[in-house]
Amino acid sequence: MCGIVGLYLKNPELESRLGEFVSDMLEEMGDRGPDSAGVAIYRNPAPEGGSKVSLFSTSSDEDWSARTAQASQAFDLEFDLEIHASHAILTSSAPVDEIERWIRSNWPDLRIMSVGESIEIYKEMGHPKDVAERFGFKNFSGTHAVAHTRMATESAVTTEHSHPFSTGLDLCLVHNGSLSNHNRLRNYLTRQGGQFQTDNDSEVAAGYLTWRLSLGESVVDALESAIRDLDGFYTFAIGSSNGFSVLRDPIACKPAVLAENDDWVAMSSEYRAIARLPDAKHSNIWEPAPAQIYSWERSNSDAGTQNAV
Amino acid sequence: MQFDLATQSLREINAALHHSDREEGEEFVIAHPKGTHSVAVGLSDAINVTIDGHVGYYCAGMNKNASIHIAGNAGPGLAENMMSGRVVVDGNASQYAGASGHGGLLVIKGNTSSRCGISMKGINIVVGGSIGHFGAFMAQSGRLVVCGDCGGNLGDSIYEAHIFVRGEIDSLGSDCIEKEMTPDHKRELQNLLQNAGIHYSAAEFRRYGSERTLYNFNIDNADAI
Numbered sequence: 046m047c048g049i050v051g052l053y054l055k056n057p058e059l060e061s062r063l064g065e066f067v068s069d070m071l072e073e074m075g076d077r078g079p080d081s082a083g084v085a086i087y088r089n090p091a092p093e094g095g096s097k098v099s100l101f102s103t104s105s106d107e108d109w110s111a112r113t114a115q116a117s118q119a120f121d122l123e124f125d126l127e128i129h130a131s132h133a134i135l136t137s138s139a140p141v142d143e144i145e146r147w148i149r150s151n152w153p154d155l156r157i158m159s160v161g162e163s164i165e166i167y168k169e170m171g172h173p174k175d176v177a178e179r180f181g182f183k184n185f186s187g188t189h190a191v192a193h194t195r196m197a198t199e200s201a202v203t204t205e206h207s208h209p210f211s212t213g214l215d216l217c218l219v220h221n222g223s224l225s226n227h228n229r230l231r232n233y234l235t236r237q238g239g240q241f242q243t244d245n246d247s248e249v250a251a252g253y254l255t256w257r258l259s260l261g262e263s264v265v266d267a268l269e270s271a272i273r274d275l276d277g278f279y280t281f282a283i284g285s286s287n288g289f290s291v292l293r294d295p296i297a298c299k300p301a302v303l304a305e306n307d308d309w310v311a312m313s314s315e316y317r318a319i320a321r322l323p324d325a326k327h328s329n330i331w332e333p334a335p336a337q338i339y340s341w342e343r344s345n346s347d348a349g350t351q352n353a354v
Numbered sequence: 355m356q357f358d359l360a361t362q363s364l365r366e367i368n369a370a371l372h373h374s375d376r377e378e379g380e381e382f383v384i385a386h387p388k389g390t391h392s393v394a395v396g397l398s399d400a401i402n403v404t405i406d407g408h409v410g411y412y413c414a415g416m417n418k419n420a421s422i423h424i425a426g427n428a429g430p431g432l433a434e435n436m437m438s439g440r441v442v443v444d445g446n447a448s449q450y451a452g453a454s455g456h457g458g459l460l461v462i463k464g465n466t467s468s469r470c471g472i473s474m475k476g477i478n479i480v481v482g483g484s485i486g487h488f489g490a491f492m493a494q495s496g497r498l499v500v501c502g503d504c505g506g507n508l509g510d511s512i513y514e515a516h517i518f519v520r521g522e523i524d525s526l527g528s529d530c531i532e533k534e535m536t537p538d539h540k541r542e543l544q545n546l547l548q549n550a551g552i553h554y555s556a557a558e559f560r561r562y563g564s565e566r567t568l569y570n571f572n573i574d575n576a577d578a579i
Contacts, residue, residue, distance in 0.1 A: 297468055332486075
């Protein structure tokens with residue numbers, strides 16, 4: 046059992062309260078996943094052509110300023126540093142592929158949690174309420190977020206085993222369920238050049254989507270392929286730079302609730318997380334159908350659009 | 355009597371509803387459920403309970419005699435193993451509503467999702483809207499009425515429950531077939547619709563039930579084991 050939360054704000058006036066809403070929803074899903082928690086939040090995009098990297102250090106006295114100075118010197122650019130507990134966000138006009146390659150070769154002791162223009166991923170062990178407080182989620186603003194509370198069933202409880210999992214630039218995945226063909230799929234994806242940090246089944250789902258996207262598929266097409274290739278139980282929420290998508294497996298044992306009103310679109314494992322949002326009681330509430338992809342995207346005009354594909 | 359889940363604990367409210375001094379027909383209202391699990395479970399007296407809002411998992415489970423009205427939506431496991439009484443949901447309900455129910459009437463005015471009435475054993479379930487896949491899976495007795503459409507595998511491995519459907523069905527499950535709607539069945543269905551307060555004519559429905567080919571061991575299927 047795990048808990049999933051997704052929130053997409055249609056009303057820009059609410060953006061300053063995104064972190065507060067997501068913290069409330071995460072706390073409400075604490076019973077479903079007390080082992081660890083994580084949030085992917087989309088906000089403050091990097092300058093065009095630039096990059097934003099979320100980094101995690103296991104060292105309690107990590108000198109992030111020294112790291113930032115080192116990167117600035119290497120790229121001859123200014124880096125913006127934001128520190129939240131064990132995580133740091135480095136934003137700059139450095140191209141995303143170059144900075145990622147540089148970090149992997151120069152800072153092998155750090156874990157890259159996400160790369161992209163606007164995504165930030167924070168995840169840690171502990172009760173979701175404590176994790177939210179540790180990172181100070183309540184004060185975060187942003188356009189949308191997906192989050193997860195984990196009750197570990199098939200692999201260890203560590204920060205690396207926690208969700209969300211990065212699946213590519215500005216993309217991430219959270220999962221409630223269990224996959225039964227993840228070992229074989231991991232072997233296959235490794236042969237295709239995929240890299241995995243853990244023995245976790247959800248990381249394989251994320252790696253699978255990364256692989257499909259690298260073949261040129263859209264997120265929706267990659268999810269269509271996932272219905273065919275992933276065996277097991279799942280409710281997925283997938284965050285992207287423009288919005289989020291939701292998919293349940295064809296048997297649909299794992300719960301999911303969607304709700305929408307003029308101000309927001311929310312998804313969660315249970316309604317009680319959505320109940321924490323303003324005017325939730327009067328929103329349109331429904332259960333996503335099995336094997337159907339739902340996605341919301343922020344269009345250029347900043348108006349929310351919903352596509353049930 | 356008024357209860358409020360914003361200020362009172364679930365255990366306190368359920369304990370009050372279980373109290374031995376309850377009088378027949380006594381009225382209770384529970385405010386601010388906000389998706390809470392297990393609201394009004396295990397009631398055994400003929401009391402009337404209104405829940406003003408949306409509830410989470412397992413609402414009205416194991417109900418006996420009580421009449422429970424949910425003025426909102428219900429989460430998974432609504433009215434599981436109901437023995438008697440009446441449960442009415444104004445909105446939608448999630449998975450396995452009315453599972454393994456032995457008796458009583460469950461009315462869902464909106465839609466419900468997968469496995470509605472799984473292993474039902476005598477409960478009557480009336481759904482004003484549509485249901486998801488695997489409705490009435492292994493249903494043993496009782497009636498499932500669907501005024502809208504049904505997802506795939508309706509009535510898979512069904513025993514002697516009666517299924518009445520007004521709309522379209524994605525697919526019938528193993529051993530479930532359409533059956534003749536006799537005047538007796540029409541009367542049975544019309545009474546049920548009337549009890550549920552849903553205004554359709556029984557003539558608009560078709561009936562489904564067991565072909566009874568799975569009842570006995572068939573040596574030709576031995577290879578499947």
